[in-house]
Amino acid sequence: ESKLADFTLAPRIKAKIDAGQPLDIYVSYHDVSNEFAPFMKAGVERAAKEDKVGAQFIGPVGADADGQISEIETLMGKMDGLAISSVSTDALAPVIDRVIAAGIPVVTFNTDNPESKRLAFAGQDLVQSGREAGKLMAKVLGGKGKVMITTIDAAAQWSLDREKGAREALKAESGIEVVSTLNTGTDPQKIYAAIENAMLANPSISGVLSLECCSTPAAGTWVERNKAADKVKVVGFDLLDQTVQLVQDGNVNATIDQAPEKQGFAAVDLIVQFLKGQPINNVDTGVGIYTKENIAEVAKK
Amino acid sequence: MTEQQTPIVEISGLTKRFPGVLALDRISVGFRAGEVHAVIGENGAGKSTLMNILAGDLQPDGGEIRIDGSRATIASPLASRAAGITVVYQELALCPTLTIAENIMMSDMAARSSLSFVPRDQMRREARAALTRLGMGALDPDTKVSRLSVAEMQLVEIAGAIRQRARVLVLDEPNSALSKRESERLFEIVRQLRGEDVTVIYVSHHLKEVLDLADRITVMRDGRTIETIDNDGVSEDRLIRAMVGRDLDTAAQWSLQPEARSDEAAIVLSVDKLTAPGLDRLSFHARAGEILGIGGLPDSGKDMLGEALFGLCQRSGRVTIDGKELRAADPQASIRNGMALVPADRRGAGALLSMSVANNVVSASLPRFSMAGFMRRGAVRREARAQVARLDARISHLGQKLATLSGGNQQKIILGRSLVTNPRVLVLHEPTRGVDVGAKAEIYAILRGIAGEGVAVVMISSEIPELIMNAERVLVLRNGGISGELTGAGINEEAILARAMAS
Amino acid sequence: MADAVRTGARAPATDRFTMARLLRAREAGVFIALLVLCLFLSFATDGFLTSLNLLNVGRQISLLGIMAVGMTFVLIAGEVDLSVGSTYAFSGLATGMLIIAGWTLLPAIGVGLLTGVAIGLINGVLSTYGRLPSLIATLGMLSIVRGAALILTNGQPVTVNARNGALPEVLPTFSFIGQGYLFTIIPMQLVFFVIVAVLAWIVLSFSNFGFRVYAVGGSAKAARVSGISVNKVKISAFILMGVLAALAGILGLAFLPSSQAGRTGLGLELDVIAATIVGGASLSGGEGTILGTILGVLIIGVMRNGLVLLGVSPFVQELMIGLVIIIAVGIDKWSTRRTG
Amino acid sequence: MADAVRTGARAPATDRFTMARLLRAREAGVFIALLVLCLFLSFATDGFLTSLNLLNVGRQISLLGIMAVGMTFVLIAGEVDLSVGSTYAFSGLATGMLIIAGWTLLPAIGVGLLTGVAIGLINGVLSTYGRLPSLIATLGMLSIVRGAALILTNGQPVTVNARNGALPEVLPTFSFIGQGYLFTIIPMQLVFFVIVAVLAWIVLSFSNFGFRVYAVGGSAKAARVSGISVNKVKISAFILMGVLAALAGILGLAFLPSSQAGRTGLGLELDVIAATIVGGASLSGGEGTILGTILGVLIIGVMRNGLVLLGVSPFVQELMIGLVIIIAVGIDKWSTRRTG
Numbered sequence A: 001e002s003k004l005a006d007f008t009l010a011p012r013i014k015a016k017i018d019a020g021q022p023l024d025i026y027v028s029y030h031d032v033s034n035e036f037a038p039f040m041k042a043g044v045e046r047a048a049k050e051d052k053v054g055a056q057f058i059g060p061v062g063a064d065a066d067g068q069i070s071e072i073e074t075l076m077g078k079m080d081g082l083a084i085s086s087v088s089t090d091a092l093a094p095v096i097d098r099v100i101a102a103g104i105p106v107v108t109f110n111t112d113n114p115e116s117k118r119l120a121f122a123g124q125d126l127v128q129s130g131r132e133a134g135k136l137m138a139k140v141l142g143g144k145g146k147v148m149i150t151t152i153d154a155a156a157q158w159s160l161d162r163e164k165g166a167r168e169a170l171k172a173e174s175g176i177e178v179v180s181t182l183n184t185g186t187d188p189q190k191i192y193a194a195i196e197n198a199m200l201a202n203p204s205i206s207g208v209l210s211l212e213c214c215s216t217p218a219a220g221t222w223v224e225r226n227k228a229a230d231k232v233k234v235v236g237f238d239l240l241d242q243t244v245q246l247v248q249d250g251n252v253n254a255t256i257d258q259a260p261e262k263q264g265f266a267a268v269d270l271i272v273q274f275l276k277g278q279p280i281n282n283v284d285t286g287v288g289i290y291t292k293e294n295i296a297e298v299a300k301k
Numbered sequence B: 001m002t003e004q005q006t007p008i009v010e011i012s013g014l015t016k017r018f019p020g021v022l023a024l025d026r027i028s029v030g031f032r033a034g035e036v037h038a039v040i041g042e043n044g045a046g047k048s049t050l051m052n053i054l055a056g057d058l059q060p061d062g063g064e065i066r067i068d069g070s071r072a073t074i075a076s077p078l079a080s081r082a083a084g085i086t087v088v089y090q091e092l093a094l095c096p097t098l099t100i101a102e103n104i105m106m107s108d109m110a111a112r113s114s115l116s117f118v119p120r121d122q123m124r125r126e127a128r129a130a131l132t133r134l135g136m137g138a139l140d141p142d143t144k145v146s147r148l149s150v151a152e153m154q155l156v157e158i159a160g161a162i163r164q165r166a167r168v169l170v171l172d173e174p175n176s177a178l179s180k181r182e183s184e185r186l187f188e189i190v191r192q193l194r195g196e197d198v199t200v201i202y203v204s205h206h207l208k209e210v211l212d213l214a215d216r217i218t219v220m221r222d223g224r225t226i227e228t229i230d231n232d233g234v235s236e237d238r239l240i241r242a243m244v245g246r247d248l249d250t251a252a253q254w255s256l257q258p259e260a261r262s263d264e265a266a267i268v269l270s271v272d273k274l275t276a277p278g279l280d281r282l283s284f285h286a287r288a289g290e291i292l293g294i295g296g297l298p299d300s301g302k303d304m305l306g307e308a309l310f311g312l313c314q315r316s317g318r319v320t321i322d323g324k325e326l327r328a329a330d331p332q333a334s335i336r337n338g339m340a341l342v343p344a345d346r347r348g349a350g351a352l353l354s355m356s357v358a359n360n361v362v363s364a365s366l367p368r369f370s371m372a373g374f375m376r377r378g379a380v381r382r383e384a385r386a387q388v389a390r391l392d393a394r395i396s397h398l399g400q401k402l403a404t405l406s407g408g409n410q411q412k413i414i415l416g417r418s419l420v421t422n423p424r425v426l427v428l429h430e431p432t433r434g435v436d437v438g439a440k441a442e443i444y445a446i447l448r449g450i451a452g453e454g455v456a457v458v459m460i461s462s463e464i465p466e467l468i469m470n471a472e473r474v475l476v477l478r479n480g481g482i483s484g485e486l487t488g489a490g491i492n493e494e495a496i497l498a499r500a501m502a503s
Numbered sequence C, D: 001m002a003d004a005v006r007t008g009a010r011a012p013a014t015d016r017f018t019m020a021r022l023l024r025a026r027e028a029g030v031f032i033a034l035l036v037l038c039l040f041l042s043f044a045t046d047g048f049l050t051s052l053n054l055l056n057v058g059r060q061i062s063l064l065g066i067m068a069v070g071m072t073f074v075l076i077a078g079e080v081d082l083s084v085g086s087t088y089a090f091s092g093l094a095t096g097m098l099i100i101a102g103w104t105l106l107p108a109i110g111v112g113l114l115t116g117v118a119i120g121l122i123n124g125v126l127s128t129y130g131r132l133p134s135l136i137a138t139l140g141m142l143s144i145v146r147g148a149a150l151i152l153t154n155g156q157p158v159t160v161n162a163r164n165g166a167l168p169e170v171l172p173t174f175s176f177i178g179q180g181y182l183f184t185i186i187p188m189q190l191v192f193f194v195i196v197a198v199l200a201w202i203v204l205s206f207s208n209f210g211f212r213v214y215a216v217g218g219s220a221k222a223a224r225v226s227g228i229s230v231n232k233v234k235i236s237a238f239i240l241m242g243v244l245a246a247l248a249g250i251l252g253l254a255f256l257p258s259s260q261a262g263r264t265g266l267g268l269e270l271d272v273i274a275a276t277i278v279g280g281a282s283l284s285g286g287e288g289t290i291l292g293t294i295l296g297v298l299i300i301g302v303m304r305n306g307l308v309l310l311g312v313s314p315f316v317q318e319l320m321i322g323l324v325i326i327i328a329v330g331i332d333k334w335s336t337r338r339t340g
Ligand SMILES: Nc1ncnc2c1ncn2[C@@H]1O[C@H](COP(=O)(O)OP(=O)(O)OP(=O)(O)O)[C@@H](O)[C@H]1O
Pocket: B018, B019, B021, B022, B023, B041, B042, B043, B044, B045, B046, B047, B048, B049, B050, B090, B404, B405, B406, B407, B408, B434, B436, C340
């Protein structure tokens, strides 16, 4: 692409490559304290081992744009490559461009930042995965019903992208109405209470579409406790322990996996390939769909 | 003395009601230019309330104030100042985090634009001048007020008020913490101000002072002005009768020297080489049934003695009661072993102001009034009622918060708290500060009664008459050590002062 | 007269207990606000005044309520504890990890509660013998304990279930205390809250310890002259707070039954302090009652529930919660005459 | 004696300014902690002691610093403001929305700052004439302003760029104040912080207004009877805080240049208060200096930077921040003799 062509590698890094010195790749994830961080980190570490580079997994505790930017600024002098998942596209784009301008290659992973001059993206197409979720919802509802979308952070870029995809897909179904988007906040108790209250306030809801890891098991748990599996369908994301169990028991009807380990691996691997002078392209880590039928594959692990 | 003239401040029918109390009941009084006008009355008579209204700090519920003959409302402290009134409050109004100079000059600063700069050098100069006038020129104006003694704070407050050249200067118990010498300096200035045609309104419980100083005296009782007397040949007894509304039979007792009768009694308290901030290897003892007076100037160390004995501050040396040594810095152990303290700082260290009378009475003896860690309410109420009756404290009910009692009554409750612990040694620091004559006499009688029961009473006081009247033996402190011991007929003002000030 | 009683009631109830007195008490403002709110919601929604919904509200406020009871002690003692949200997370996670490590229930919960004791002890010692303002000490502990929880769990969620290693005999009881219903109707969390509140009320109003807490917060210096060990009383209050935060954390985990060090209980400290202060406790110490705190917790819980039932947008909810906090406290202040 | 000087220096600089005195001042503890930290980092990392990194730290602390300066006034005046995080978000968003609505820069920033004035005014009036504890008033405002920001933006992020409607001539200047460098090296945010700090220092130490802030916080009663209008001084301090929070919010938006009502500045209040108290201000009023606050802000900024440079795990960082807060304040308390 043109972006790749515009990029000039910093002499410092070039010298390092020429001298055969070990490279230092930094992977900045937007919230190292969330449930995926360990999987991403595992992927990063696997890549570091296989590609024989140094890789640091960094990022703020709790999604925080300022924290993520400050950390990157601080470490810019040390990094030979950066893979980043942005808290907020607009906020992080200028920093990404500055890193690029300094001659350090940047790829995005997990959450893309297409506005920026990043070289490539590794991960799920979030709008696409949202679309898939919407389609699944429509399917389990049999094409009609009232749907509530839930997310722990309605403002986050990944959430906005998935919501966009989900709404697109649901709009296509004339029998389905999206009642609201419920921003639950991130505390587990508050997520559950928000869902509980919302279901109480609006008993006509027949589908809950969760956009992420954490309101998915909360919605499933609500269904389980209220024995509402017949009346309320849940489609969500990710394969947390609890979610797997809920899918097995039929309280969550479908969940979409985003292969976080693969994303972490691809993030580092893309940069290494680029520095080796190989051509790079976006990596789609895919949309894994799990329902009661195939969940057993995951549950065994 | 000024003849009949229109008063500069004239008050008529002034009423102030607090929740549950009619503090001022249609009082009327006039203050003339160039007079020293004393206002006296028992604790809770309404003196401070009246002064706070003049200061613009409280608003009356009825009645009127005329200044220079025309009706005025004193809506705020600023308005009061604008009318030429300056007040030295009974409860000191100083800012502890600022320096002396900043406190003295605060009202000047309040009058300037808030966009102006602070003229530090000028402030320092003027503050030093104001201090010098009070004989306190040695005090560094850059010292923080929080580091001053109560007496020094009172002087700073007075210094700030005097330099404002008010037309009316209100002094509400201005010298309750001052030494005799400092007080006399103040009186000199008051006389000087009178010569400059300033009206000085002077609130005090010291009748002798009042008779020395005042041109006229207004007596208040129960929120009413009883009478205003010209001070020509008025006797103390006459004033007391007006204040209390009856003859004070206890007054006679005051002049009695206690008969020395505890010489042979066992030593209860013994203090050996007590060293603490301001105290240097102090050794003395007190016997059962004895009232031991401790006197001295403010910096003699006497103000730390109570806290050091009781274990409120770090100390070295031995303090024993009946031969048992008290652990340092452990007030609980002191109480357990039979010591009780009535501190000087009634509002700060004495009372649990936000708690009820009943709770205050038992607060130092909780274990005795509880079972399995829970309070026995009945027993608490019985004890509280008994103490209130014994001390003749005026309260409206046992659940009344201590903060809403008048000072003298607070003092009685604190004394009651000490008595409930059944002390072997009762240490009192300024036991009658700010207490009116009637209550004073009652407190003295109570102390003698306690001593009569075999308790050793240690009375630390800056009021020499109090020591003379009550103590069987007086230790005079200077520079943290004992500079003299007086007994029996040897206890008199000259002897105490001589030992307190000798160099 | 009215005022004397009013202020009198703020201190432990020495006075006889009468309904009239109660209504003139400090809590009256909040009580009236709560009443008005409930009345309004009963008419404006059809879902509010159902026993199911009310029990639901009861459950949702329970964990906040348990912690607010602890905060009442700390505030009356003249201190403040900002670390409660972290303690809540840490203790729950600790218990959860022990359960999935195969421990039986009581030891696991015991250790969880002990972590609360330890945190409270540190908070207390730093704020007394350590001479730090408790705001700073507990703000530091907020970070430290949160960091410790992240390190302990490596940022992974802890989910208590058989697959992760919890003993099968432990799970039903653990679920019951978090999710169960007493007599099939009263949520267990609410039962815990009621027990904690009643015990705390007895202790605070009638015990020597309660007396000392008020005394220490009212005037530390005067309390010392009365032979009360100020530091010990304050440390005890912090420990009580720590234990109750731990209890809430454990119940919270038992309810879900999953927790995450990076998210659980974040920002909870302000909710807890808000509820307690709405209930009449004051940051300057010496004031507060358990009854007031319960009212404060209720008003916030009912408000949240009501706004949802009314279908108010979550953004407006956020705004309304702030308004109600101000108005609930304001009712009390503005309805009494200025007393200087 | 040493102590006399120490405490004396806590008040506005009445004393003549000498290095020796400075070092014995209240700020000494924090200053030493900062020095030790910097020395350690210079040896332990190779990136710390470079002008680039130091200027970087300067930028990263600037917004916190600007707000901490405001908080210094509020705390000295004996109050506290919990609403600053919400104000930060609201004012930034308001300015951003006006810019993308096609306004020119100065009016947009002016209105943004005015929202800060308005919020400060409300905080101040509620806490003075409204007789609410400022903790409650501003906690309520925290929710109200956050709710208002969410309603205003409908929860959507606001990004200032030409595509959204910002005038092309506005963008470069707006970017410059947030992201630019003076003389191509000093970050503009740092320039703003330095200007704010110097002005605040002059006002607080030398002006009559500064004097009144100390007087009001040291003893409201003493100030009132001297004729100082306590309420006006407190309200002014809140307004100053509001304006500075708004300024920080606008600079923050100009830096990113995107903001989101549901997230921006969440929990910022505790960071701001922590920095200010580490710098020596006290919750009970009357104490604090701008120099101390700057040191407090620096210590937190340097710490964060150093931990990142050292490659410490983010979880451990969280824990260390708490430790440093406790130790920095502790150094001061523990190194001076007990004074009762
Ligand atoms: N703020 C207040 N609230 C309630 N009652 C008050 C208040 N201030 C004063 N009182 C009551 O008003 C009465 C008069 O008090 P005041 O302070 O004027 O007495 P005083 O003559 O100055 O007494 P003292 O000699 O003890 O200083 C007392 O009964 C007191 O309890």
